[in-house]
Amino acid sequence: MMRRRLLAPTVAALLVATGAGCADQASGFGSDGRLDVVTAFYPLQFLSERVGADAVAVTQLTKPGAEPHDVELNTRQVAEISEAGLVVYLKGFQPAVDEAVAQEAKDKSLDVSTAVQLLPAEEHEEEHAAGEPEHTEGATDPHVWLDPVRFAAIAGKLAERLGQADPPRAAGYTERAATLQRELTALDAEYTKTxxxxxxxxxxxxxxxxxxxxxxxxxxxxxxxxxxxxxxxxxxxxxxxxxxxxxxxxxxxxxxxxxxxxxxxxxxxxxxxxxxxxxxxxxxxxxxxxxxxxxxxxxxxxxxxxxxxx
Incomplete structure (x- = not known):
């Protein structure tokens, strides 16, 4: 779906400046043995920390309290994406992140929208942001984490993907995801009843x-x-x-x-x-x-x- 500003300078230029990542981080694991996981914004950080626990080191690309739609990446953040063991993002929500993932982390990323069916975006024909093209037909709503049931499904997909990146600890990821899914099911029950x-x-x-x-x-x-x-x-x-x-x-x-x-x-x-x-x-x-x-x-x-x- 459409979003606002694109990177300036481009991700490609930033990658040149950083040397496209450091060779000693090519494995995606830090010196402490934990899997390096880069997340695009808070709900995905929360999910990664709960499912990954002590087995992962989680970095978030969007500063706390910042509007995530307009995030722009600096040189350090592009390097973090390049060096990560797994990048967790939602395609179409943050153009700058989409671009960086496509260029540097395509084979070591999880687009969480692939875990669930997204709903169509709702726009009103008579309004759109100043300077922004009008809404594109067929675009989807990204706010999937506000549905505990869909969020639980994403947790399961994340555990699977973490296990692929870190096979020796796959069972732990699966177990923690199941615990989180039970908590999300309880939250769903609270909402349903109330x-x-x-x-x-x-x-x-x-x-x-x-x-x-x-x-x-x-x-x-x-x-x-x-x-x-x-x-x-x-x-x-x-x-x-x-x-x-x-x-x-x-x-x-x-x-x-x-x-x-x-x-x-x-x-x-x-x-x-x-x-x-x-x-x-x-x-x-x-x-x-x-x-x-x-x-x-x-x-x-x-x-x-x-x-x-x-």
Missing amino acids: LKSCARREVVTSHTAFHYLADRYGLTEVGITGISPESEPSPQRLAEVAELAKSTGTTTIFFETLVSPKVAETLAREVGARTAVLDPLEGLTEPDTDYFSVMRSNLTALTTALGCTS
Whole structure:
């Protein structure tokens, strides 16, 4: 799918500058014997650390709290990709990472989108980010980690791929993935039970990052903008969402941690609703939080907003 800026300078130029990696790292293992795993952004870091545990050394390409869509790679990061034993990424989400993987880590990478069926991206025809081409038909929504069931499937695929890169420790990867999958199944059960009986089922968000979550639990996501967090809604779109919010008795307009809340606040004032955070988990912003704690905070926010009684 489309994303924003491409690398400047190009990955190829960076590889020349770094000598295309160091010979002593060609094996993909560090001096401590651990497999070097490079991950594109937080959910994949979390998954790799849980499945890999002490057998891997995990590096993330997106700084904590940074917007992952627009990541650009520096010389050191390109070298890390070149030297990694495994690169874990989501093709189509971060163009700079896609380019680096294609040039330097094609045979030692895992595109997690191959583990599950992705949903189509939702865009609104009348809006797109300034300077960005309009949405391409057939593009997919990348936010797959917000569905615990699909995320569990990715965990299993990651364990398989880690075992291929590091056969002596394959059993450990499989065992830890199974433990994580049980935890994700329990999280799915919590969401299913809590969201079963709610006064409302429409979730109004600043942009459509929660399609997978809504699809899994029978909710309807209403995005002020489409899949791109940098898009600006047209007056027509704002009017449409405001009318829907009023007709459904929406009490909460959600915005994200890494995106300006201004549009959500404007709509909330118009319809007499409040605003609250629904975290897409693209990058942690608070210390002492992880995938599970944020997902449960999201569930609490949804329970309040939707008037759930389970």
